[in-house]
Amino acid sequence: MGIPLSQMFTVARYVLKQHIAGRARYPLVLMLEPLFRCNLACTGCGKIQYPTALLKKHLSVDDCLAASDECGAPVVSVAGGEPLLHPQIAEIVGGLIARGRFIYLCTNALLLEDRLDEFEPDPHLSFSVHMDGPRAEHDLSVCRAGVYDKAVAAIRSAVHRGFRVTTNTTLFDGANPDRMRRFFDDMMALGIEGMMVSPGYSYRKAPDQDHFLRREQSHRLFSRLLESPSRRWRFNQSPLFLQFLMGKRAFDCTPWGNPTYNIFGWQRPCYLLQDGYARTFRELMDQTEWSRYGHASGNPRCRDCMVHCGFEPSAINASFGSLRGMGETALALVKERR
Amino acid sequence: MNDPQATGPAPPEALCALIDRAFDHRGYVTLSRRDGVKLVGFVYDRGPDHVELFDEAARCRIRLAVDQITGVEFTGEDSAAKAQQIWERRKGALEPPDTAVWGEWGEPERGGRGDRRAARGPRPVLILVALPAELRSVAGVLGARPGGGGARGRLGAIGAVALAVGVGGGAAQAVAAERPGLVISCGFAGALDPSLAPGDLVLASSVHDEAGESIAASEPVLCAARRALDCGDPACLAEGELLCMTEVVATAEAKRALVRPGRLAVDLESAPAAHAARRAGVAWLALRVVLDPLDADLPAFAQAARSSYLAPALRHVLRGPRAAVELAELARRARIASRSLARALDRLGPVIGGLANAEPAP
Numbered sequence: 001m002g003i004p005l006s007q008m009f010t011v012a013r014y015v016l017k018q019h020i021a022g023r024a025r026y027p028l029v030l031m032l033e034p035l036f037r038c039n040l041a042c043t044g045c046g047k048i049q050y051p052t053a054l055l056k057k058h059l060s061v062d063d064c065l066a067a068s069d070e071c072g073a074p075v076v077s078v079a080g081g082e083p084l085l086h087p088q089i090a091e092i093v094g095g096l097i098a099r100g101r102f103i104y105l106c107t108n109a110l111l112l113e114d115r116l117d118e119f120e121p122d123p124h125l126s127f128s129v130h131m132d133g134p135r136a137e138h139d140l141s142v143c144r145a146g147v148y149d150k151a152v153a154a155i156r157s158a159v160h161r162g163f164r165v166t167t168n169t170t171l172f173d174g175a176n177p178d179r180m181r182r183f184f185d186d187m188m189a190l191g192i193e194g195m196m197v198s199p200g201y202s203y204r205k206a207p208d209q210d211h212f213l214r215r216e217q218s219h220r221l222f223s224r225l226l227e228s229p230s231r232r233w234r235f236n237q238s239p240l241f242l243q244f245l246m247g248k249r250a251f252d253c254t255p256w257g258n259p260t261y262n263i264f265g266w267q268r269p270c271y272l273l274q275d276g277y278a279r280t281f282r283e284l285m286d287q288t289e290w291s292r293y294g295h296a297s298g299n300p301r302c303r304d305c306m307v308h309c310g311f312e313p314s315a316i317n318a319s320f321g322s323l324r325g326m327g328e329t330a331l332a333l334v335k336e337r338r
Numbered sequence: 339m340n341d342p343q344a345t346g347p348a349p350p351e352a353l354c355a356l357i358d359r360a361f362d363h364r365g366y367v368t369l370s371r372r373d374g375v376k377l378v379g380f381v382y383d384r385g386p387d388h389v390e391l392f393d394e395a396a397r398c399r400i401r402l403a404v405d406q407i408t409g410v411e412f413t414g415e416d417s418a419a420k421a422q423q424i425w426e427r428r429k430g431a432l433e434p435p436d437t438a439v440w441g442e443w444g445e446p447e448r449g450g451r452g453d454r455r456a457a458r459g460p461r462p463v464l465i466l467v468a469l470p471a472e473l474r475s476v477a478g479v480l481g482a483r484p485g486g487g488g489a490r491g492r493l494g495a496i497g498a499v500a501l502a503v504g505v506g507g508g509a510a511q512a513v514a515a516e517r518p519g520l521v522i523s524c525g526f527a528g529a530l531d532p533s534l535a536p537g538d539l540v541l542a543s544s545v546h547d548e549a550g551e552s553i554a555a556s557e558p559v560l561c562a563a564r565r566a567l568d569c570g571d572p573a574c575l576a577e578g579e580l581l582c583m584t585e586v587v588a589t590a591e592a593k594r595a596l597v598r599p600g601r602l603a604v605d606l607e608s609a610p611a612a613h614a615a616r617r618a619g620v621a622w623l624a625l626r627v628v629l630d631p632l633d634a635d636l637p638a639f640a641q642a643a644r645s646s647y648l649a650p651a652l653r654h655v656l657r658g659p660r661a662a663v664e665l666a667e668l669a670r671r672a673r674i675a676s677r678s679l680a681r682a683l684d685r686l687g688p689v690i691g692g693l694a695n696a697e698p699a700p
Contacts, residue, residue, distance in 0.1 A: 039441030049364045049418035053396035085443055110439040139432055146435025205418035207425030264382045276383040
């Protein structure tokens with residue numbers, strides 16, 4: 001597992017505190033979307049299709065920090081849009097670090113080298129670089145030639161300067177497991193801390209509606225991809241979530257685990273679905289009809305979803321929810337380290 | 339893209355379906371409000387009884403009760419449909435590698451950029467009231483002592499001037515002299531809506547004068563004011579049309595004759611203030627506080643516009659016990675209304691910087 005011990009300890013302590021306090025629902029990762037504008041238009045992205053005035057809008061530094069304070073999650077994933085288009089992104093990150101949050105700054109890395117000087121390496125900050133596969137697949141996915149090479153150069157630069165770097169890979173129908181395994185080797189060879197992987201969510205607003213994975217397809221793909229993993233691979237994810245992707249475990253979604261805040265407010269119910277917005281985090285938690293979401297609900301929009309923002313929290317809950325879960329997680333971690 | 343099928347007054351079920359469609363639409367819609375105002379914006383939330391949208395400039399959030407909506411038009415392009423069409427057209431063809439890394443947005447000036455308005459510095463807020471009693475309430479909020487018919491102080495971070503211009507006039511002269519960034523007309527009003535009680539606040543979405551002319555308030559100003567005022571105060575905040583007359587509407591019967599759907603209250607000052615602000619090219623806001631409910635008569639001495647009501651009130655109380663009770667009741671309502679007005683202005687303070695120098699309604 002690629003997650004540093006200090007982060008694991010902080011998250012474990014937080015989760016145990018929630019369990020001891022008897023909280024049935026608590027946030028694990030704040031998905032902070034300070035803006036929706038992006039310098040790419042990827043085929044599978046349904047996040048950025050808004051009128052220009054809304055795309056030009058962004059959350060202020062104070063808005064972002066207040067959202068983190070309100071939510072209290074130990075981890076903040078700064079997503080979007082492309083966060084490096086935000087003029088005060090370094091201040092936002094600095095403010096979150098000052099609050100002791102662990103930050104994943106999700107970026108396509110096109111601006112990473114340009115803006116790297118604005119950041120200081122810190123154990124609480126990781127650049128999570130969007131890499132959807134080898135050069136041809138990635139450039140096709142982001143609809144622009146040369147993006148893979150730019151991202152690799154930026155990763156090298158950030159790693160060289162002592163930043164934590166992870167990659168974030170979204171897979172769609174047609175992904176070639178053998179090529180993806182070689183891609184994982186290539187990413188680890190860059191010196192990154194770990195990788196994140198997930199099937200894409202079938203956004204209704206995304207341009208390409210033909211390549212989203214069905215649940216069974218996801219199981220088949222991830223089984224071929226992750227069975228007998230290379231010893232060099234490190235994943236910045238729960239080992240139980242990876243087993244879930246392979247169909248070896250069944251979880252239902254924990255939509256409140258990764259609450260999302262953006263220019264509209266607190267998004268109901270999760271990072272992927274937009275059923276409206278709450279004005280406060282408390283309102284989101286207390287007044288969302290959570291039973292309408294997840295596989296068990298029968299909601300067709302949740303049927304094929306296996307995305308990490310909903311199921312990582314489920315895996316974490318399983319790890320900490322029982323002695324058996326803890327034992328299985330420890331065993332999976334040991335296996336991964338061997 | 340206009341969708342003619344979605345225009346015009348719609349029955350409730352059809353309206354709900356249109357609102358759902360507007361919520362799913364990744365583009366602007368135009369909502370028609372019961373008072374005739376059309377709001378253009380992006381709907382991002384909806385509930386059983388409300389809709390929330392960003393205005394077209396994405397500066398201001400607007401919350402509308404569903405029962406205030408009479409129609410929905412899909413007047414803006416659907417960004418998601420457009421993205422899908424573009425992708426279909428160029429499927430497999432990649433953008434060249436030298437495409438700008440800042441995309442179409444351009445590199446921002448980090449550390450902020452000033453605009454011409456900011457460089458000029460904020461102009462003051464001009465608060466127009468009619469009576470000295472109203473001026474005293476306002477002066478307290480500005481941290482100033484009233485004197486010479488006015489008070490100068492600060493509202494939030496902005497300089498503010500409050501002037502008692504009398505009943506029905508003086509607004510144009512005050513606006514010309516003070517050159518404000520925002521005109522606020524505030525003071526007492528009579529309710530034309532049966533649900534409004536003494537102390538309730540009325541925010542005017544439009545002001546309708548006796549000549550039949552209607553002036554709409556600037557939506558961003560209205561929106562910011564609404565957000566500041568709608569924050570759990572015991573006084574109710576209502577938003578809708580304000581009728582401005584040239585004579586006091588003192589009896590319940592006279593008020594009932596003026597009742598129209600969406601019309602909330604009647605006063606004597608808002609229309610001249612709105613006209614003066616419009617002529618000067620500045621935004622305005624009319625905030626009234628209810629003094630007399632719809633079914634209440636004002637005492638006889640208050641049925642004519644005067645600069646001071648002190649002497650007529652004293653004469654009135656000499657008429658007997660019933661007149662004294664009337665006067666006591668009026669004084670009680672005036673106290674409630676004054677406190678409510680002061681609290682409302684206090685709450686406007688933090689957002690007033692954003693309202694001053696805002697664009698006026700076209």
